[in-house]
Amino acid sequence: MRYILGIIILCLAWQVCLTSSKSFSHLEFIPEEEQPQSVEMIVVNEQGITETYDQTVQEEPLVKLNVSNSEKDDVDAVNCEVKAEDVSKMKRQVAAFRSKIMADAAKVKELKDLIAAYEAQIDSNVAALNEQREQIGYLNNSIAIYKTTCSNKDIELTDLQVRARADAAKLRQKDEQLSECKDRINTLAASSCLTFGNSSDIQVLNVPGVGPFMAPCESRFQGSGWTVIQRRLDGSVNFNRNWNDYRNGFGDLNGEFFIGLEKLHRMTAAQPHELLVFLETFTFRTTFITFSKFLVGSEDTDYELQQIEFNGGYYDGNGRTLTYNIGQKFSTHDRDNDNYWIKNCAKAFKGGWWFNSCKNLDYFANLNGEYKEYNPAGYNGEGIIWKEFDYTTSLSSVQMMIRPKIEENN
Numbered sequence: 001m002r003y004i005l006g007i008i009i010l011c012l013a014w015q016v017c018l019t020s021s022k023s024f025s026h027l028e029f030i031p032e033e034e035q036p037q038s039v040e041m042i043v044v045n046e047q048g049i050t051e052t053y054d055q056t057v058q059e060e061p062l063v064k065l066n067v068s069n070s071e072k073d074d075v076d077a078v079n080c081e082v083k084a085e086d087v088s089k090m091k092r093q094v095a096a097f098r099s100k101i102m103a104d105a106a107k108v109k110e111l112k113d114l115i116a117a118y119e120a121q122i123d124s125n126v127a128a129l130n131e132q133r134e135q136i137g138y139l140n141n142s143i144a145i146y147k148t149t150c151s152n153k154d155i156e157l158t159d160l161q162v163r164a165r166a167d168a169a170k171l172r173q174k175d176e177q178l179s180e181c182k183d184r185i186n187t188l189a190a191s192s193c194l195t196f197g198n199s200s201d202i203q204v205l206n207v208p209g210v211g212p213f214m215a216p217c218e219s220r221f222q223g224s225g226w227t228v229i230q231r232r233l234d235g236s237v238n239f240n241r242n243w244n245d246y247r248n249g250f251g252d253l254n255g256e257f258f259i260g261l262e263k264l265h266r267m268t269a270a271q272p273h274e275l276l277v278f279l280e281t282f283t284f285r286t287t288f289i290t291f292s293k294f295l296v297g298s299e300d301t302d303y304e305l306q307q308i309e310f311n312g313g314y315y316d317g318n319g320r321t322l323t324y325n326i327g328q329k330f331s332t333h334d335r336d337n338d339n340y341w342i343k344n345c346a347k348a349f350k351g352g353w354w355f356n357s358c359k360n361l362d363y364f365a366n367l368n369g370e371y372k373e374y375n376p377a378g379y380n381g382e383g384i385i386w387k388e389f390d391y392t393t394s395l396s397s398v399q400m401m402i403r404p405k406i407e408e409n410n
């Protein structure tokens, strides 16, 4: 029994073993190196970020069946289906990868184009930079030339400054010489028409205290060298003037004028002078009256007639005219210096003069009175009067002249 029971147990154990081997006979251990390999795919996405994909390559089915031939056929069929599905899956993956690769290739091409554009821009910039470098080189050369030119100009400027200083020194020397010449000219300048010989033209006189001024010379009547100090011709100039006008002078040197009391004072005070008076009536009767002395005082004396000495004349008077006025101050309508307390003779007779009295004396004279037309029956003391020469009417033309006394100069 025991042998039979042992045999039965052995049989059961064998059956169990067979069953177990059948159940596990198709299983087998797969080495690690034969297991499917893991593959990483690195892709750059559109934003330029690198992405990694895990792609597991399954070349073999995960489970190898180890069965009998008939079972093996079934297993192979199953494997084929699995592989077919894997292949299909891999094809889809390949297609996806291909699309991805194509997209990436387009992106790469776009990047290449962009890089090419950048490179072209860089080339252009490099060309522009080179051109600018050439310009800078040219400008540096120009600057060097200008620096050289400026340096030369500085040298020239320094030379010119030295020459200018020398010229300035020469100019100062010339100015000093000119000043000396002016002083000598002033010293030698004519103080009367006597220096101009037979001149009967307007000349420049230079009298100390007055300065250069112009005056007519007269050499046609009583010798040469007379300076005309007063002239009446036609009434073209108003002689009814104030004190300032008579002091400074007025009128036209080619026509009617009065030379001025200040000049008369300076000229007659500088050296002894004689006076020549020319008179003419409307009937063309003329005469010359000479005075051997003629001196006018300063303005402080109101241009007093300090010296007057009758020397002769071609008329029938007794020569008291003007000598009667000796010591008399000059009067104008705005300054009454006469001896007639009732009125201002200059204002009454419309002209400045060395009035003494306004009375109608036989030796009354006023060569600066109002110019009157010929009226032999109309004498009333007004007009251009020299009563000792013509007591009936105003004169048509008169002229007063002075000259340094030649006898005393010699």
Ligand SMILES: [Ca+2]
Binding pocket: 336, 337, 338, 339, 340, 341, 342, 343, 344, 345
């Ligand atoms: Ca008076």
